[in-house]
Amino acid sequence: MKLNIALLAGDGIGPEVINEAVKVSDAIAKKFNHEITWTPALTGACAIDAVGVPYPDETHEICMKADAVLFGAIGHPKYDNDPSAPVRPEQGLLLMRKKLGLFANVRPTFTFPSLIDNSPLKRERIEGTDLVFLRELTGGIYFGEKGRKDGGETAFDNCVYTRAEVQRLAKKGFELAMTRSKKLCCVDKANVLETSRLWRETVQAMEKDYPEVTVSYEFVDAVAMRLVQWPNSYDVLITENLFGDILTDEASVISGSMGLMPSASVGEHTSLYEPIHGSYPQATGLNIANPLATILSAAMMFEDAFGLKAEADAIRAVVNKSLSEGVVTEDLASKGAKAYKTSEVGDWLVANL
Amino acid sequence: MKLNIALLAGDGIGPEVINEAVKVSDAIAKKFNHEITWTPALTGACAIDAVGVPYPDETHEICMKADAVLFGAIGHPKYDNDPSAPVRPEQGLLLMRKKLGLFANVRPTFTFPSLIDNSPLKRERIEGTDLVFLRELTGGIYFGEKGRKDGGETAFDNCVYTRAEVQRLAKKGFELAMTRSKKLCCVDKANVLETSRLWRETVQAMEKDYPEVTVSYEFVDAVAMRLVQWPNSYDVLITENLFGDILTDEASVISGSMGLMPSASVGEHTSLYEPIHGSYPQATGLNIANPLATILSAAMMFEDAFGLKAEADAIRAVVNKSLSEGVVTEDLASKGAKAYKTSEVGDWLVANL
Numbered sequence A, B: 001m002k003l004n005i006a007l008l009a010g011d012g013i014g015p016e017v018i019n020e021a022v023k024v025s026d027a028i029a030k031k032f033n034h035e036i037t038w039t040p041a042l043t044g045a046c047a048i049d050a051v052g053v054p055y056p057d058e059t060h061e062i063c064m065k066a067d068a069v070l071f072g073a074i075g076h077p078k079y080d081n082d083p084s085a086p087v088r089p090e091q092g093l094l095l096m097r098k099k100l101g102l103f104a105n106v107r108p109t110f111t112f113p114s115l116i117d118n119s120p121l122k123r124e125r126i127e128g129t130d131l132v133f134l135r136e137l138t139g140g141i142y143f144g145e146k147g148r149k150d151g152g153e154t155a156f157d158n159c160v161y162t163r164a165e166v167q168r169l170a171k172k173g174f175e176l177a178m179t180r181s182k183k184l185c186c187v188d189k190a191n192v193l194e195t196s197r198l199w200r201e202t203v204q205a206m207e208k209d210y211p212e213v214t215v216s217y218e219f220v221d222a223v224a225m226r227l228v229q230w231p232n233s234y235d236v237l238i239t240e241n242l243f244g245d246i247l248t249d250e251a252s253v254i255s256g257s258m259g260l261m262p263s264a265s266v267g268e269h270t271s272l273y274e275p276i277h278g279s280y281p282q283a284t285g286l287n288i289a290n291p292l293a294t295i296l297s298a299a300m301m302f303e304d305a306f307g308l309k310a311e312a313d314a315i316r317a318v319v320n321k322s323l324s325e326g327v328v329t330e331d332l333a334s335k336g337a338k339a340y341k342t343s344e345v346g347d348w349l350v351a352n353l
């Protein structure tokens, strides 16, 4: 199979972790007889530095032509102190999501037996956790009209959803639930927000098309609690953009394996795969960042974008092996044990595929 | 001192836990030579049943005339399945907050040494946690314009803040920080929302008036993570209404003592004290609900509404004593130990004051 992949390394440790994901993907492709064409493109702070905007048109064209996008991380401390600066890396991210129509962010949270004690939660609380958030990614308060009135003294952000937007996200949620334990939780704040009431009534109306799926409706504040108390009681959760931002991040730390969590953003024109961690600027160039989340994102890409499940499973298997044999970067190395470099982990995975 | 207190017992277990708080407050008043006048009033589902609205005008008048309001809990399962029902208990809550001008919700999260093992978090993560959220309670997306367009196919909720609203909440935050460890965290989403940028610039401009306070600015998603990872790294946090709803609930479960957490809502006309737990309908009338959060809310009332710190400390001391001697309701009773009834806990506290 010919795989045409846009490669957006981004900022900070992005290029280093992407490098290892490319190594491992190329090795898998070789083994399974595929041919990958990687087309690199700029995004984030490095794009601002090079061409003045965080998501250049050229990058967009490359993404649109590709079968899938593999993404590293963006963000640079020089943009951190002033969230109102006119040009910022995050704007590139939002523009990219919107222009690529990436309306569903798929964020699994699961545990690795060998890492369970890294969780801030007690073992009995976290064990067995295996949930997936589907976060709506191109609507809501992120993209509604926003601005100032009264000479700058009043600010507003409008949250808007259409029924069609809810339906296409919820459809993915029902479909995903059908491939898993058939439990779907719709997270909203329908006791206060009109957009949430639209979410809830839309999902309720879809229930009849998926009679096997058991749907529950929970308020966002209740979910924020239960995620800490009994994360293993959830399976598939669907939610709007801002709630998803907060809850997926909350969920990511409970596993104790945040540095390992992959994600996908899927949509109309293409799909994008990225680790959930950030650009970790302090570690830039040190060859110490953990590449596993990016490598597991590549695995998601093989499975979901190309339907290559065996390839994805081969990547996951060798990642599990590296974890149980302690071939890990310093963030995961046990006390006194050797910490491997970013590139050493990639090399080991390739050698052990 | 004469203390004129409105008593809003509410629904479910509300009346039972309020009853014990009244007992303990009366005993304290007697001991310290105060005279409390309690004026009961209806709110919540019971008010809907009695007079058709969840926050009757008469209740509002009673609250306005009182020096403080002690509140139980509201909510009834018959209103749970349809968040778009025309009359709902929550509307009473929102109306009450707005009409009483209760713009700052004060939500402490702290630990009790004897209960630390109830936390879903590991001991080393939760130990020493002592933080307070100040949640803005009468603005933002809760109270902005909301509705439908396009024949119901599009829903919107507008989030609005004025600089003055941010200032009065932030002022309370700075003042509270001055009485504690002088650390203030402003929680926002200034990389995406205009209202958050207004929050941030307003708080930044106030920093010079409180040179001793160290202010940090964190995005809401980052706080949702760090609250689980290192809750003991926070002190005072200020935030807008919706973020506060989600984060205060998340914070409340990490302590393992949710059933014990008090809260205050302070504002222009009066202040209101209530446990953070809900109306727990399944336990209604069983005399098993834990009254301590309500009793500790009464302690907050003595201290903050009336400046009666010795009285508040006396309540807290006897509550601590009940905890360490195991005079607790079934939610806190250790395996095999006797579980006390709601009223027995109240009686014991009065006897041991």
Ligand SMILES: CC(C)[C@H](C(=O)O)[C@@H](O)C(=O)O
Residues within 6 Å of the ligand: A090, A093, A245, B191, B192, B221
């Ligand atoms: C950087 C920021 C704009 C972004 C978001 O809020 O969507 C990030 O937090 C994320 O979740 O991908």
Ligand SMILES: CC(C)[C@H](C(=O)O)[C@@H](O)C(=O)O
Residues within 6 Å of the ligand: A191, A192, A221, B090, B093, B245
């Ligand atoms: C019941 C609901 C409207 C309310 C809120 O969202 O403010 C509750 O969750 C709270 O936090 O007091």
